[in-house]
Amino acid sequence: MSALGEAVVDLDAIASNVRxxxxxxxxxxxxxxxxxxxxHGAVPVARAALLAGAGWLGVTSASEALALRSAGITAPTLSWLHRPDDDFDQLIAAGVDVGVSTTTHLQAVVDAAHRLGVPATVQLKADTGLSRNGAAGDDWPExxxxxxxxxxxxxxxxxxxWSHLADADAPGSPGLASQVAVFEEALRVARSAGLDPDLxxxxxxxxxxxxxxTRFDLCRIGLALYGVDPFGGTGPGDVGLRAAMTLRTTVVNVKRVPAGTGVSYGPGYVTGAPxxxxxxxxxxxxxxxxxxxxxxxxWLGGRRxxxxxxxxxxxxxVDVGDLPVAIGDRVVVFGPDRGDHAQPTVAEWARWAGTNPHEILTGVGARVARDHLHERAETS
Structure with missing residues (x-):
């Protein structure tokens, strides 16, 4: 391990989750x-997911979509969050579908298509209750x-x-049925206007x-792709997802201290015993x-x-008590749940931090090295 820490990403787990x-x-x-x-690394994850049978890739920004194209990935890709002054010319030229939620954005995409002399491929987003992006009310028919x-x-x-659900991770929520109904009405309005979407x-x-x-023609998979239960253990039970990331490091210093020793700033913690x-x-x-x-x-020295x-x-x-720990010993911050509740999981870290696993995973910093296991050379 040359970096101070590394995130080991199991691409076989990504592929297994897709299947x-x-x-x-x-x-x-x-x-x-x-x-x-x-x-986890967009390019290696994208390749693993496509090889396992995923038909589409989804990203938020133009820069993310173009990075996939620069890596030689030509699979169908949707990019869905843009400023009206984004460079839509590049997205259109790269064959990326553009998510459109307002007439302002639509006009910008059309202008770019006219400059290039080729039609742009768009996907229109309806707001069905999340109140973020997407067109709602009278804006949708317009x-x-x-x-x-x-x-x-x-x-x-x-x-x-397309649209995005607000509470699909709460099984049985009445809001879910309501959102589906709103979406179906939005789809009816679109077809009544003469549109015939493939997707x-x-x-x-x-x-x-x-x-x-809710499934219609396609399902967009984010958290589950990376092997994390989107229900936080309250959903339909174990379906066999495999966590893809293990965050680990090594011990760089060890010291024996007496009772009453302050630890870190504040100190926020004082030892109660040697x-x-x-x-x-x-x-x-x-x-x-x-x-x-x-x-x-x-997880250090065979225990939490x-x-x-x-x-x-x-x-x-880390307070290791009387464990015989030495400089260089391996430490797992979080990793897959192997059924023995031994090493911590990303879901536990999210619970400890009062947030969701998405924030923990995306918060793993750039100076943490990524080691992609089972990476294949093929591109799609």
Whole structure:
């Protein structure tokens, strides 16, 4: 391990998760690789997911989409969050589908298509209750009306109509049925305007696993792609997802201290008895959020041991008691649950920090090396 810490990413786990979710959903899948593949590495994750059968890739930004194209990945890709003054020329030239939620964005895409002399492929997003992006109310009929006009004129092709669910991770939520109904009405309005989308999609990871009515033509899988239960243990049970990332490091200093020793800033922790402290070269700049202080544990010396004191930017301290720990010993911050509840998981770190696993995974910093296991040379 040359870096102070490394995130080991098992690409076979990514592939296994694609196959598992596809067998449950029974639809085509879009592998969501935004935020550098949830911190796992967008390009290797995309390749692994495509080789396992995913038909689409999903990203948030133009830069993410173009990075995939620069890596030689030509698979169908949707990019869905843009400023009106983004460089749509590059997206259109690269064959990337553009998510469109407002007439302002639609006009910008059409203008870019006219400059290039080729139609842009767009996917129109309806707001069905999340109140983020997407067109709602009277804005939706206006958006689809203009889209149909530009499609007839040859400026665009409307490939898809889609939306995003607000509470699919709460099984049985009445809001889920309401959102599906709103989406179905939005789809009816679009078709009444003359649009005939090839692709209709609503389901995210949780819906792909547990809400058949949401699946339509395609399911977008984010968190589940990386092997994390989107229900946080409250959903339909273990479906066989495999966590793809293990965050690990090594001990860089060890010291025996007496009772009453302050640890880290403050000090935020004082030893209650003689003990051994192990220093880890990872801190909140590397993804070990301070919000988990007082609760977080790591796997060291064959057992769980607590992080004590304040987590600093670059380092943290573990109280190992009387364990025979030495400099260079391996430490697992989080990794797959192997059924024995031994090493901590990303879901536990999220619970300790009062957040979701998405934030923990994407928070693993850039100076943590990524080691991709089972990477294949093929591109798609």
């Amino acid at each position: 598992t979710i596809a067998s449950i959903a029974g639809t085509e899948l879009m592998a969501v690789v935004k935020a550098d593949g949830f911190g 958006l689809v009306g203009w889209a149909r006009k530009y499609e007839v004129e040859g400026g665009i092709r409307v490939r898809g109509v 209709v999609h609503l389901a995210n990871s949780a819906a792909a696993l547990a809400a058949p009515r 003990t051994t402290l192990a220093l880890l070269p990872l801190g909140y700049a590397d993804g070990l959020t301070r919000a988990a202080e007082g609760r977080a544990e790591v 041991r607590p992080i004590v004191g304040r987590i600093a930017m670059d380092q943290c301290v």
